[in-house]
Amino acid sequence: MKWVNIVSRIKNSLKAIIKKIVFREIYYEGKEPPKSFAFEKHFLGVYLIFFFYSFILLLAINFPNNLFIYIVTFGNPFVFGNAIIALFLCLSVLYSVDKIRLFIFQEHTAIKQTILYAGLITLLYFIFLILSKANLMSFLLGLATFWLILLSVRFFMYSRKFATKIEARTIKKYSLIRRVGAFITPYFILGVLVILALLYRGLLVFISLDLFALASSEDAVSVYSIEMRLIMPLIYISLILTLLFIIFEFVFTRKKAETKRAGLYDNYTFSLIVLFIFFFQILQVTIFLFLSPEVVSALKATLGTTGSPTAYLFIFEFLISMFFLYRIIKKFGKSIGWQLFFFKRDGLVVLILGCVFAQTLSRFTLQNQVPNQSITLLGSFFMADKYVISILMIIILGVTLLIYYLKPHETSMFIRLQKETVDEEEESINIIYNLIRNEYIRRGDAFPIEILERELIKATKLPKNQIYSMLRK
Secondary structure, three states, X not given: OHHHHHHHHHHHHHHHHHHHHHOOOOOOOOOOOOOOXXXXXXXXXXXXXXXXXXHHHHHHHHOOOOHHHHHHOXXXXXXXXXXXXXXXXXXXXXXXXXXXHHHHHOOOHHHHHHHHHHHHHHHHHHHHHHOOOOOOHHHHHHHHHXXXXXXXXXXXXXXXXXXXXXXXXXXXXXXXXXXXXXXXHHHHHHHXXXXXXXXXXXXXXXXXXXXXXXXXXXXXXXXXXXXXHHHHHHHHHHHHHHHHHHHHHHHHHHHHOOOHHHHHHHHHHHHHHHHHHHHHHHHHHHHHHHHOHHHHHHHHHHHOOOOOOHHHHHHHHHHHHHHHHHHHHHHHHHHOOOEEOOEEOHHHHHHHHHHHHHHHHHHHHHHOOOOOOOOOHHHHHHHOHHHHHHHHHHHHHHHHHHHHHHOHXXXXXXXXXXXXXXXXXXXXXXXXXXXXXXXXXXXXXOOOHHHHHHHHHHHHOOOHHHHHHHHHO
């Protein structure tokens, strides 16, 4: 009986822990959740640390021995960068505890934050200084992979949104020229993708066999091997599948769309989404290529230890991350109820900042070939995240086509994000009018209003009977 009681207690304790970690808290009887400070001035200190040291690491890619960088990182940018990541991870845990978060941000918050951040950074810096010989690349690349997943999902959503907005402008007026343009656009995009792939291959060959060969023929051959063995096969596969998807989309829309005009604009919107995603794929595989040790060695042999042009590539990557950062935090937070395991509210925001910072630090580490930092088997798996995510995007496009074949109307609505096409500030009656008008122009024929019923409810957030009441006016 004693063992039974012990096992029962352990079981109940584990259930309580799992419930606390995995499931979000539910507030009832009008109880408000604890205040969040992530988007207020109280959080400015966290954002200043993030942006300032991200800039320092990007600058240090080309100027690792700069005196200013040497001073603000205590003489070791890599160790200090790891201390900053550890700071963000510690804060993500601390700020997930309501009592601690309220204590830090309510009274005398500037003094409390200064003491907390300075104390943690100093402690963590000395810890990582002792662990400077430990290989932390897998850890950094793992955090960067989590951020890339969030970024890729948001980019896919925005590809749909941008394609939807372009289509909305196209169908704003009934015009034969616009209809012909929508018909030609998919074929034009096919040609653009083929030309881009050929130009990209030519650029890679020039870099490896013409530029790198000037300093080291062995490095040039090694880089060329990576380009032809890993990079270009993915580009070719993406291109071939993209061509097939656009062709299949054209066939499916001709056979399965409710009207020929509806199918025409489905194909038009799908082609635009494919174009945006192809550019994202090119960027990701380029970053994958320039992070590989062979390319880093070839660049240093050709251009020297400073002044690498890859720094501009990583600055561009960082700017893209910053463009999507706020949107990702808001959308991702709302979608999961501002809780991911035991990270919640402000702690979740700091966790995401830490992942973005890990991305920047991993670029600095690989480009400057920091001693004792190499890509392990696990690190290679995380390094291939850009490769894998590019393939997943292609698969998602293929699945979208398959679903279109089975459920053309629902998939048409999924592709379009109809709610995004209407100005949120307009009155509900204008939203209903614009959605119905756009669908009519796209179809070119009358249609039962029940088809758009779900989209009207989602767009206006009104009950069905109220929507029909507006339609009768």
